[in-house]
Amino acid sequence: MDCFTHAGGRKLTTSSETKRNILAVLIAMSTNLGLARMSKACGVSYDVLAWTMEWYVREETLREANTVILGTATDSRGATLINFALFDLVGKALTPRMRGPDPGHPGP
Numbered sequence: 001m002d003c004f005t006h007a008g009g010r011k012l013t014t015s016s017e018t019k020r021n022i023l024a025v026l027i028a029m030s031t032n033l034g035l036a037r038m039s040k041a042c043g044v045s046y047d048v049l050a051w052t053m054e055w056y057v058r059e060e061t062l063r064e065a066n067t068v069i070l071g072t073a074t075d076s077r078g079a080t081l082i083n084f085a086l087f088d089l090v091g092k093a094l095t096p097r098m099r100g101p102d103p104g105h106p107g108p
Contacts, residue, residue: 001019001022003064003068004022004056004061004065005056005061006055007054007055007056007058008055018052018056020042020044021044021048021049021052022052022056022057024042024049024052025038025049025052025053025056025057026057028049029057035049035050035053
């Protein structure tokens with residue numbers, strides 16, 4: 001949640017309300033529920049969710065949050081599960097561009 005800083009330069013407050021509002025906006029965006037329906041579902045006014053989206057959930061904060069998440073995509077032994085950076089998430093093309101082994105490499 002530390003990635004979601006205020007556009008005015010202030011760091012994210014530790015208030016549970018702000019965190020709740022950011023999570024509500026993220027869920028509304030990721031599920032295509034939209035802010036109006038999310039407002040009805042969670043009991044937070046549309047205006048508060050719209051304000052939170054404008055001031056906290058911006059492209060740069062989403063990019064930073066994605067970077068943090070991608071940096072922790074490992075299994076219990078610390079092995080990388082998949083290199084999500086190979087997905088073009090910004091362009092919304094979800095086809096993986098995974099690199100296979102080097103064709104010239106004989107393998108293990």
